[in-house]
Amino acid sequence: MLKIYNTLTKTKEEFQPIHPGKVGMYVCGPTVYDHCHLGHARGYVNMDTIRRHLEYSGLEVRYIMNYTDVGHLVHDAEVGEDKIEQIAKAEKINPLDVADRYIQSCEEDFTSLNIKKASFNPRPTQYIAQIIKFVADLIEKDIAYEANGSVYFSVEKFPQYGKLSGRKTDELLEGARVEKNPEKKNPLDFALWIKANSEHILKWPSPWSEGYPGWHIECSVMSSDIFAGETFDIHGGGNENIFPHNENEIAQSEAHLGEKMANFWVLWSMVNIEEAKMSKSLKNQTTIKAVLEKYDPMVVRLWILSSHYHSPISYSENSLAQAESNLKRITDFIINLRLRRWTSKSESGENIIDLEKYKKDFEKAMNDDFNTPVALSVVYDLITETNKLLQNNKLGTAEAKNILVFWEKINKVLGLAIAETTIEIPENITKIAEARKSARQTKDFQKSDDLRKEIEKLGYTIEDLKDNEYQIKKL
Numbered sequence: 001m002l003k004i005y006n007t008l009t010k011t012k013e014e015f016q017p018i019h020p021g022k023v024g025m026y027v028c029g030p031t032v033y034d035h036c037h038l039g040h041a042r043g044y045v046n047m048d049t050i051r052r053h054l055e056y057s058g059l060e061v062r063y064i065m066n067y068t069d070v071g072h073l074v075h076d077a078e079v080g081e082d083k084i085e086q087i088a089k090a091e092k093i094n095p096l097d098v099a100d101r102y103i104q105s106c107e108e109d110f111t112s113l114n115i116k117k118a119s120f121n122p123r124p125t126q127y128i129a130q131i132i133k134f135v136a137d138l139i140e141k142d143i144a145y146e147a148n149g150s151v152y153f154s155v156e157k158f159p160q161y162g163k164l165s166g167r168k169t170d171e172l173l174e175g176a177r178v179e180k181n182p183e184k185k186n187p188l189d190f191a192l193w194i195k196a197n198s199e200h201i202l203k204w205p206s207p208w209s210e211g212y213p214g215w216h217i218e219c220s221v222m223s224s225d226i227f228a229g230e231t232f233d234i235h236g237g238g239n240e241n242i243f244p245h246n247e248n249e250i251a252q253s254e255a256h257l258g259e260k261m262a263n264f265w266v267l268w269s270m271v272n273i274e275e276a277k278m279s280k281s282l283k284n285q286t287t288i289k290a291v292l293e294k295y296d297p298m299v300v301r302l303w304i305l306s307s308h309y310h311s312p313i314s315y316s317e318n319s320l321a322q323a324e325s326n327l328k329r330i331t332d333f334i335i336n337l338r339l340r341r342w343t344s345k346s347e348s349g350e351n352i353i354d355l356e357k358y359k360k361d362f363e364k365a366m367n368d369d370f371n372t373p374v375a376l377s378v379v380y381d382l383i384t385e386t387n388k389l390l391q392n393n394k395l396g397t398a399e400a401k402n403i404l405v406f407w408e409k410i411n412k413v414l415g416l417a418i419a420e421t422t423i424e425i426p427e428n429i430t431k432i433a434e435a436r437k438s439a440r441q442t443k444d445f446q447k448s449d450d451l452r453k454e455i456e457k458l459g460y461t462i463e464d465l466k467d468n469e470y471q472i473k474k475l
């Protein structure tokens with residue numbers, strides 16, 4: 001039974017999909033005005049692992065992550081410059097080219113980190129008609145109002161406002177009074193549609209003004225469009241956006257649908273950077289691309305999975321070095337098993353390891369709110385037990401194969417892409433292979449067979465090709 005911590009109810013709840021066998025998951029995506037950074041790596045690796053575990057559990061997951069390409073203003077404000085337009089103006093190019101460039105960059109990073117492609121990546125510039133319709137509906141329902149060409153959501157009309165972040169409207173009001181906007185009836189009201197000033201590049205005609213959507217409305221409109229206006233199972237995102245972004249999404253969607261937006265709110269925590277060790281250009285040093293210049297992408301993925309998604313993690317040389325050594329342990333384990341799988345044909349000692357128990361423990365950890373650090377400790381225990389058997393030469397071929405099959409299965413959840421190691425063929429192996437070739441030429445098949453076994457004992461395999469040629473591979 002899968003239990004997930006639901007930020008909406010602040011409790012761990014049993015997960016039951018709305019439609020049996022299927023899961024609808026919407027994750028707030030990045031605003032594409034810059035390269036993705038470590039915080040994104042963390043969040044989207046976590047969400048990818050959650051998705052993978054749901055799939056491992058036999059569920060079909062519709063995984064949606066948007067790319068915000070309009071409406072996210074500098075300082076997350078409601079007036080001022082759009083983050084993407086700011087870059088476009090500086091570079092004298094079209095804002096959508098800026099968005100395209102960083103979407104491509106982000107996808108490269110995701111591929112490196114072995115994050116599975118989303119079922120769909122909607123972008124608000126492709127949903128303007130739906131956004132206008134949604135906003136018009138909210139005005140029609142008397143939940144939103146127009147003022148001077150902009151449209152605002154009336155927070156008073158949604159009494160549950162604050163239910164996700166736990167913020168109380170009277171406390172919020174204290175803070176909101178400082179920044180006065182005469183168009184708003186209540187300082188807490190937020191923009192759904194913003195009238196564009198003359199410098200604004202991305203703008204569209206609407207019943208209210210030539211303008212552009214507010215930042216929060218896109219997620220409500222796109223998720224509602226994709227999930228056919230129904231409640232969906234899981235809404236993911238970073239907990240730094242719980243207020244106002246996620247809170248406003250709930251208000252917009254639930255006022256519009258008349259029902260719950262999403263059953264579960266699953267929010268990841270932040271990455272703490274050990275600033276002391278970094279120089280001035282901290283931002284540039286913590287893009288995924290910069291980090292991947294220093295570390296293997298799978299080291300980064302393993303480092304992320306070594307903490308629970310709900311807890312903050314620290315980016316430091318020590319924590320990455322730890323992940324590096326753990327990844328090496330896993331890689332060695334796989335290489336050793338591959339070797340054993342092909343070399344030891346007659347040994348006894350089959351099924352000494354209780355794989356069923358490891359499977360149960362792994363699943364129990366993942367079913368407990370996707371507890372990846374505990375799931376990884378199960379893997380490390382398996383490695384320790386396997387290594388002992390290997391050292392004592394007690395692991396048979398069949399069992400080695402079973403362990404490998406088991407690893408491959410649970411690694412569908414962890415998503416660690418561990419490549420086949422390509423290595424140079426050592427000279428002594430080539431010498432034996434040459435001797436074997438001569439034996440074959442003289443039709444001394446007994447000797448040829450013995451030499452093959454010798455090569456295999458040393459961890460290599462030999463494949464005969466045409467014209468007495470051969471190919472050596474590492475096992």
Ligand SMILES: [Zn+2]
Pocket residue numbers: 027028029219245249
């Ligand atoms: Zn969002």
